Amino acid sequence: MEASLHFLRSILDSLPDGVIGHDTRRRLIYFNRAAERITGYSREEVEGKDCHEAFGSPFCGPQCSFCHAPPEEWSPKNYPVRIVDKCGRPKIIEMSVTGMTDATGELVGVLAIFREKKEPATPGLRLSAEPTWNMIGRDPKMLEVYQQIRLVATADHPVHIQGETGTGKELVARAVHRESARRNGPFVPVNCGALPEGVLESELFGHVKGAFTGAVRDKKGRFELADGGTLFLDEVGELPPATQVKLLRVLQEKTFERVGGERSIRCDVRIISATNRDLAREVSLGRFRDDLYYRLRVLPISLPPLRERRADIPLLAEHFLDGARRSDKPRPRLTQRALETLLAYSWPGNVRELQNALHYALLQASDGIIRRDDLPAEIVDETAHGRRGPKPKLTRRAVQAALRETGGNKARAARLLGVGRATLYRFLKQDQSVS
The missing domain is CATH 3.30.450.20 (PAS domain)
Incomplete structure (x- = not known):
């Protein structure tokens, strides 16, 4: 038997x-x-x-x-x-x-x-044939994000992704595009915070020859390049007021003019926007148009920071270490103490900071075994303070003095104050009067 x-x-x-x-x-x-x-x-x-x-x-x-x-x-x-x-x-x-x-x-x-299953489950909705969206996590908050991605992909309304820096907003935007009916069209990203105001409008809407010095030919903008697909506006909270007005018009009328041009151009584009700012607060402060805010935030997705899904840290660490593995070296690994340190840290830079921290630690660990002391100093310092007792209490005057002393270098200022860099960042975020 x-x-x-x-x-x-x-x-x-x-x-x-x-x-x-x-x-x-x-x-x-x-x-x-x-x-x-x-x-x-x-x-x-x-x-x-x-x-x-x-x-x-x-x-x-x-x-x-x-x-x-x-x-x-x-x-x-x-x-x-x-x-x-x-x-x-x-x-x-x-x-x-x-x-x-x-x-x-x-x-x-x-x-x-x-x-x-590799083929579309229902007409007009294709679930990704790839086994992953390059997103790692089994925390309930991440499972909810996966469900939101599938849900908003079935519609064609604007999507707004809210999340701290380093949480993977562009990964989510790409996943929504891949799962949508526009998946065969282009996905065109633009970082609104990385371009000067004078360049941004030309990048978004294009320009005609002679519109300004250096405009030696007609140029298509990102809206035209994204026609039939998805335009991802990262850091949309950084848009200057004049560009906000033009973007609102495009969302309302589906038309725009190139910089220096007179001909209206019609485009078929789905907008996905993202920001690490609280846009509702920006609206209340008069820094972002309320009508544009409501136009962009038809389908919202909120990404949890890494400190709110700590159970995913071992999965993410394993993923990043596997990706950094060299064929002529043994598989890198974390000691238990190093892993406990990662779990205890506050991760102001979220998943991106975790990836960078592990890449740094691998350079320090000559034998491929990452120990606590191989991790970046700010991680070790913050978690060490947590074991030794109360951290120093920060005051506005002390932080201002430290920043002046270090020429604005926040990492050095944190060391001078005897706190972790994440602690200083949190203080600066809460007290925005410190410059």
Whole structure:
């Protein structure tokens, strides 16, 4: 009997499709190798556990027939379902679920067979054929972001992404574009905060020959380049008032003129905007037009800072270390103390700061093993203060003096004040009168 079961398991492990079996109490009794590959979970992690607990939510999504009591009647089911694997990567799978019965015909469990789906699930909506949007995370707040991406992708209204610097706003914008009906059109990004006011309008709307010194030929702007696709306006809160007015008109009338031109140009563009500023506060302060704010923020997405999803830090660290791995070197890894330090840090620069910190630490760790002292000084300093006792209390006068002493260098000012850089940044953000 044992030999027969081993033979059956070997057969199921050789299948290219995932196979999952659970009893009427949702306890997982079988999980083949393809299921491990598709979900990222090992059978040792999930077998014997409640299906919902093992995966953090119903694996079958809203179609789950065992969310409450076992069903009284059963018929085979086939449907697509969206899942998030162990590394936080969104996927769509095609599921076929069959009831398992005993000799008397009584339902004793189900057998689910599934494979990754590459084609559109419904007309006009294509879920990404790629296994990832380059977004890592399984925290509930990130799972909610994934759901928001799928939701707003089905519409064609403006999307506004709010999030601190380094949280991955452009990744979200690209994911929305890829999942939308405009996926075959261009995705054109522009950083509104990186361009001088005199250049910004020409970049957005283009210009005609002779419009200004140096305009030696007609030039298309980003709106024309994005026609039929998506225009991503990053740091939209930095737009000067005059450009805000012109952008509002484009959103209202779908037309614009090139700088120095007289001909109206019609464009078919979806706008996705993003900012690390609180635009509602900018409106209340008179620095951003309220009518433009409401035009842009039809479909809002809010990204959580890394400090509010610390459980994702080990996943992200593993991802970045794998990406930095060299073929002639052993796989880099973190010591437990280094990982605890990363978990304790406040991450004002969010995911981007974590990636940079690990790249720095790898240069310090000659043997590929990252220890606490290999991490950047501001991370070590901030977490060290947390263990030694209360941090020094910052005052406006002390911070102003430190900034004057260091010529405005915030990292050096933080060291002078005896606090971590993140602590100083938080103080400066709360007290904007400090210059």
